[in-house]
Amino acid sequence: MENFYRFLFFVCAAAAVGVLSIIFVVIWVLHYKEGLAWDGGAAEFNLHPVLMVAGFIFLQGTAIIIFRLPWTWACNKLVMKLIHAGLHLSAFTLAVISTVAVFDFHNNAKIPNMYSLHSWLGLAAVILYCLQIVVGVVLYLVPITPVAWRAAFMPYHVFCGTLLFVGIIAVALMGITEKLIFSLKIPKYSESPPEGIFVNVLGVLLVVFGALVVFTATRVPWKRPNDQVLHTLHTNEGGEDSGKVGPSLSELSHAADADDTDVRRRIGKLDETN
Amino acid sequence: MENFYRFLFFVCAAAAVGVLSIIFVVIWVLHYKEGLAWDGGAAEFNLHPVLMVAGFIFLQGTAIIIFRLPWTWACNKLVMKLIHAGLHLSAFTLAVISTVAVFDFHNNAKIPNMYSLHSWLGLAAVILYCLQIVVGVVLYLVPITPVAWRAAFMPYHVFCGTLLFVGIIAVALMGITEKLIFSLKIPKYSESPPEGIFVNVLGVLLVVFGALVVFTATRVPWKRPNDQVLHTLHTNEGGEDSGKVGPSLSELSHAADADDTDVRRRIGKLDETN
Numbered sequence: 130m131e132n133f134y135r136f137l138f139f140v141c142a143a144a145a146v147g148v149l150s151i152i153f154v155v156i157w158v159l160h161y162k163e164g165l166a167w168d169g170g171a172a173e174f175n176l177h178p179v180l181m182v183a184g185f186i187f188l189q190g191t192a193i194i195i196f197r198l199p200w201t202w203a204c205n206k207l208v209m210k211l212i213h214a215g216l217h218l219s220a221f222t223l224a225v226i227s228t229v230a231v232f233d234f235h236n237n238a239k240i241p242n243m244y245s246l247h248s249w250l251g252l253a254a255v256i257l258y259c260l261q262i263v264v265g266v267v268l269y270l271v272p273i274t275p276v277a278w279r280a281a282f283m284p285y286h287v288f289c290g291t292l293l294f295v296g297i298i299a300v301a302l303m304g305i306t307e308k309l310i311f312s313l314k315i316p317k318y319s320e321s322p323p324e325g326i327f328v329n330v331l332g333v334l335l336v337v338f339g340a341l342v343v344f345t346a347t348r349v350p351w352k353r354p355n356d357q358v359l360h361t362l363h364t365n366e367g368g369e370d371s372g373k374v375g376p377s378l379s380e381l382s383h384a385a386d387a388d389d390t391d392v393r394r395r396i397g398k399l400d401e402t403n
Numbered sequence: 404m405e406n407f408y409r410f411l412f413f414v415c416a417a418a419a420v421g422v423l424s425i426i427f428v429v430i431w432v433l434h435y436k437e438g439l440a441w442d443g444g445a446a447e448f449n450l451h452p453v454l455m456v457a458g459f460i461f462l463q464g465t466a467i468i469i470f471r472l473p474w475t476w477a478c479n480k481l482v483m484k485l486i487h488a489g490l491h492l493s494a495f496t497l498a499v500i501s502t503v504a505v506f507d508f509h510n511n512a513k514i515p516n517m518y519s520l521h522s523w524l525g526l527a528a529v530i531l532y533c534l535q536i537v538v539g540v541v542l543y544l545v546p547i548t549p550v551a552w553r554a555a556f557m558p559y560h561v562f563c564g565t566l567l568f569v570g571i572i573a574v575a576l577m578g579i580t581e582k583l584i585f586s587l588k589i590p591k592y593s594e595s596p597p598e599g600i601f602v603n604v605l606g607v608l609l610v611v612f613g614a615l616v617v618f619t620a621t622r623v624p625w626k627r628p629n630d631q632v633l634h635t636l637h638t639n640e641g642g643e644d645s646g647k648v649g650p651s652l653s654e655l656s657h658a659a660d661a662d663d664t665d666v667r668r669r670i671g672k673l674d675e676t677n
Contacts, residue, residue, distance in 0.1 A: 249603055
């Protein structure tokens with residue numbers, strides 16, 4: 130792997146900042162707020178930020194960079210796909226519980242639902258995330274899906290996944306803003322009380338986590354090398370066309386968006402022969 | 404260009420949604436709010452959202468996709484770089500005026516500055532954007548900068564630029580949230596008055612604009628074809644090494660992040676000979 134120690138730094142930094150974000154959100158609700166409970170009150174609302182940060186953001190970020198970890202490159206590709214899908218499904222489940230918690234709290238407190246931009250974009254993100262998982266499973270885990278579809282949709286799968294991840298962090302920042310304005314009264318948010326500053330730092334940590342994950346995931350030299358990407362895409366390691374192990378260079382060229390690393394390695398090999 | 408009509412659709416959609424966002428923010432401040440003025444009052448604050456949307460977001464988005472427009476591919480690369488830098492500089496200037504307007508309004512109204520997450524991330528974005536412009540000019544417009552530095556920093560230049568663009572939209576969404584909560588009192592934001600819904604739609608438009616711009620800018624087959632990318636990087640069309648017009652394939656391979664299109668076209672050529 131190119132620049133392995135730089136990669137290691139970015140992955141460790143992402144993990145550290147992600148874990149720190151979870152610690153911050155837990156301290157926020159346990160130390161500054163009413164704790165956690167499923168009682169229809171403020172403590173139930175507090176499940177919303179905790180599950181969104183630990184689940185929808187941290188687990189999703191982990192799912193996104195799981196393919197980049199070189200320790201996993203020896204694993205069967207199908208197993209890695211299942212881990213990727215499983216992490217996303219766990220993130221989605223926690224996001225749904227988190228959404229139910231906030232609706233439940235609103236209904237009990239007679240606060241209207243779905244009036245704010247945070248709620249509009251948040252609910253849209255949960256629905257689109259669900260759609261992204263369904264389309265991802267149909268395209269990349271159902272063995273009969275044609276390889277041409279898999280390759281054609283890969284850039285969209287990657288783009289939509291990254292967009293959703295970044296968008297969900299933006300929605301979380303809006304949620305933090307709302308909550309601090311609504312809940313800090315004496316002293317007010319504008320008087321910069323310790324809780325306001327502490328939760329602002331949580332917001333900064335989420336931005337840094339998002340930037341580290343997206344950088345690590347999109348850096349071309351850190352993509353998973355896979356000489357048989359089309360073969361794997363086609364057969365899931367055991368489909369009807371498992372005899373085909375040598376895709377032509379033109380096929381790799383067309384699938385470049387799916388995994389540019391293959392193309393780059395081919396260039397290297399051709400270049401060495403020049 | 405691959406899928407020209409699809410590209411055209413995305414660029415036109417981005418332009419339409421961007422212009423619509425500007426119309427929405429202008430209607431917001433002229434119809435629902437106190438209009439525009441430089442008087443230290445609410446009308447001066449209103450310059451903040453207008454200049455941020457029209458300047459910092461729309462102009463920045465235009466600067467990002469300017470290299471993708473095929474009508475510009477016949478232009479001298481240096482001229483295109485100057486247009487790119489000029490648009491970013493205009494966006495930065497409007498962002499600074501917009502920031503001064505909000506500080507001026509706060510000071511006159513005795514509202515504290517820099518307490519909210521929106522203000523922390525917003526000011527950080529303006530400072531980092533300034534830094535990005537300075538580093539971009541030193542790397543890509545100063546003729547003596549070594550070609551190796553230009554190629555090595557291009558992925559970071561592109562990543563940081565895209566991250567700032569997305570981050571600034573997120574900051575704008577937080578600003579919209581703050582303003583609607585603070586300014587809508589009778590009826591309150593939670594009662595979904597027409598202004599609340601109208602400005603929520605503005606927020607959705609900004610998200611769609613950001614998604615369209617980032618998709619158009621990052622889609623590999625839509626990158627500017629440039630057979631002499633390293634030559635241009637090295638000499639700015641007239642430096643000391645203008646006699647070198649044929650970079651080797653290994654040089655192109657190392658500069659793949661700077662412009663993958665070159666690499667992909669080389670693959671095509673090699674493939675045709677196989």
